Amino acid sequence: MARFNVATIKALQKNLPKEGNIYNPVDVLxxxxxxxxxxxxxxxxxxxxxxxxxxLLCPTAVTEPEETAKAIVKLNKKYTQKAIFAAYMGGxxxxxxxxxxxxxxxxxxxxxxxIVSCIKGMVTYSQAREGKLPMETLAFGPNCLSLDIPIINxxxxxxxxxxxxx
Numbered sequence: 197m198a199r200f201n202v203a204t205i206k207a208l209q210k211n212l213p214k215e216g217n218i219y220n221p222v223d224v225l226x227x228x229x230x231x232x233x234x235x236x237x238x239x240x241x242x243x244x245x246x247x248x249x250x251x252l253l254c255p256t257a258v259t260e261p262e263e264t265a266k267a268i269v270k271l272n273k274k275y276t277q278k279a280i281f282a283a284y285m286g287g288x289x290x291x292x293x294x295x296x297x298x299x300x301x302x303x304x305x306x307x308x309x310x311i312v313s314c315i316k317g318m319v320t321y322s323q324a325r326e327g328k329l330p331m332e333t334l335a336f337g338p339n340c341l342s343l344d345i346p347i348i349n350x351x352x353x354x355x356x357x358x359x360x361x362x
Contacts, residue, residue, distance in 0.1 A: 197221070204243040211235055226256040230263035237268065241275040248279045250311050253293070255286035261293030269300030281315070283308040 197220045200208075208218035212232070217223035222240060224232050233251070240246055251268060253261060261284065272280045282304045284294045297304040305311050323329045 198243070198245045198247070200240070200243050201245055204239050207239045208236060211239075226254075227258050229258060230260040230267050233264045234267035234271065237271055237280075241271060241278050241280075246278065248315060249281070250308060251280065251282045252308055253282065253284050253286075253290065255289040259290075261286075261290040262296060265293035265296035265300070265302075268297060268302055272300065272302050279315075279318075281305070281311045283311060 200220060205218055208222065212218055212222075212235075213225055213227075216225045222236055224236050233253075237249065237251065240249055253259065253264060255261060265282075265284075268280060268282060280302050282294075282297050282302055283306065284290045284297065284304055285306060287306075294304045294306075303311070303314070320329065320333065324331050324333060
């Protein structure tokens with residue numbers, strides 16, 4: 197997992213609740229509204245040590261899945277050299293948010309495990325393209341998407357897991 201630079205840590209520390217986690221994995225807490233998600237995600241995306249972000253969202257009484265999804269899509273369009281994945285866990289309660297993400301080009305899953313499998317496939321593919329692995333080693337499972345993400349050609353393992361706990 198990525199180690200954030202000092203500027204990222206200071207910005208998160210200044211603006212996130214003290215009960216949250218400012219290190220990787222970032223925890224914006226269960227009372228986070230879309231604005232807090234957007235702030236934290238943008239700070240993490242600005243960090244040179246981060247290449248891929250996994251956003252986890254679980255519904256709570258105050259969660260704004262649709263507004264948060266719109267913020268994620270907006271940042272996905274702004275930071276095109278970084279890959280953003282989302283796991284929207286909560287079924288019908290967050291279904292509209294999941295649709296916004298998918299329609300906005302952000303791969304959205306119901307659990308994080310398939311995302312990790314997909315990222316593993318992307319890294320393996322990148323290594324095979326660079327000649328570090330034989331192409332025959334490529335074996336993509338049913339949970340992996342075909343993605344057109346520029347970072348796929350040079351993926352270091354800078355992944356953050358970002359959680360919101362109910």
